[in-house]
Amino acid sequence: MKITVLDGNALNPGDLSWSPLEKFGQVAVFPRTEASLVAERIGDSDAILLxxxxxxxxxxxxxxKLKYIGVQATGYNVIDLEACKRHNITVTNVPSYSTAGVAQLVFAFISEFACHTQLHSDSVMSGEWTNCPDFCYWKVPLIELEGKTLGIFGYGSIGSRVARIAEAYGMKVIVCTRTPKPEIKNPVDISTLFNESDFISLHAPLTEKTRNVVNKTTLSLMKKTAFLINTARGPLVNEKDVREFLDNGRIAGYAADVVSKEPMKKDNPLLGAKNCIITPHIAWAATETRQRLLNIVIENLKCFIMGKPQNVVS
Incomplete structure (x- = not known):
């Protein structure tokens, strides 16, 4: 079997090992592949990972010759699934591998908005504490999370993990989801979610119904003291509208690990916005998270070879 990895650098920039794939056949790994080279690099491969x-x-x-496509991610919108069916190609993905990492980043954002640790550390390092007449000071109002309301939009594995962490902080959790579940204590509609939440965390998949779900209409429902967090998909949010609401002080802050086009474009309206935190799609990037992903990618391929494919999307 000939196996080709088309864009391996993100998953494995060198700190993990591709060697377990070698027991299945000949392996070629490309760090990145430009669109014009994709067909050439696939060539006579039996299986590709991307x-x-x-x-x-x-x-x-x-x-x-291609018979298998292993997507090294949960989302598989880059694949024409109907075309794969016509060509009798099996497509698999990796669901739920990043739940812990994404939930962790959500609370890194929430904690930064609540405690402003970087702001205060920078202040101390610049000498402000050594010149302070008091034993303590704070640069901006601080927030205690206990008793605050966290609104969760979308309640899959990540949304439910975020809810459990929030409850451990003593927060009230309300949930807006298309799929009612018995464990959801406080289901609400989208208007209530945006109106009542002190923090809103997005965890819905990107569909035509959820695209631009955060826009002037929903943003206008938010408290001026409320914060919005997006670790799901960039296009859930109308970034121009978010920039307008941030600059005018109509919401308290926005944090995101994803943007509408990645890598981020120089004309993205969020660049330079007030009270805005953007990280470069790192929620999945912890070594442990990527190793879990790679393990499942390898297991997916193994199961396909054995005639018992798992995590099949097409």
């Missing part, structure tokens, strides 16, 4: 490479019918027509 993260953000678009696979179209045109590419599949040029690669008749």
């Amino acid at each position: 993260n953000k490479i678009n696979i179209t019918e045109e590419i599949l027509d040029k690669c008749p």
Whole structure:
């Protein structure tokens, strides 16, 4: 079997090992692949692994030996699934591998908005504490999370993990989801979610119904003291509208690990926005998280070879 990894650098920039794949056949790993080179690099491969490479019918027509596509992520919108069905190609993904990492980043954002640790550390390092007449000071109002309301939009594995952490902080959790579940204590509609929450955390998949769900209409429902967090998908949010509400002080802050186009473009309206924290899609990047992902990628391929494919999306 010939196995080709088309964009391996994100998952494994060198601190993990591809060697377990070698027991299945010949392995070629490319750190990145430009769109113009995708078909050429697939060539006569039997199986390919990828993260953000678009696979179209045109590419599949040029690669008749291809029988398996392993997506090294949960989302698989880069793959033309209908074309894969026509070409009898099995496509798998990796669900739920990053739950712990994403939930952890959500609370890193929440904690930063509540405690402003970097602001105060920078102040101390610049000498302000050594010149202070009092034993303590604070640069901005601080927030205690106990008793605050966290609104969760979308309640899959990550949303439910975030809810459990919030409850440990003593927060009230309200949830807006398309799929009612018995464990949800406080289900609400979207208007109530945006109106009542002190923090809102987005955890819904990107669909035509959820695209731009955060816009002027929903933002206008938020308290001026409320914060919005997006670790799901960039296009859930109308970034121009968020910038306007931040600059005008109509919401207290926005934090995101994802943006509408990645890598971030120079004209992204969030660059330079007030009270805005942006990280470069790192929620999944902990070594432990990526190793878990790689393990499942390898297991997916193994199961396909054994004739018992798992995590099949097409």
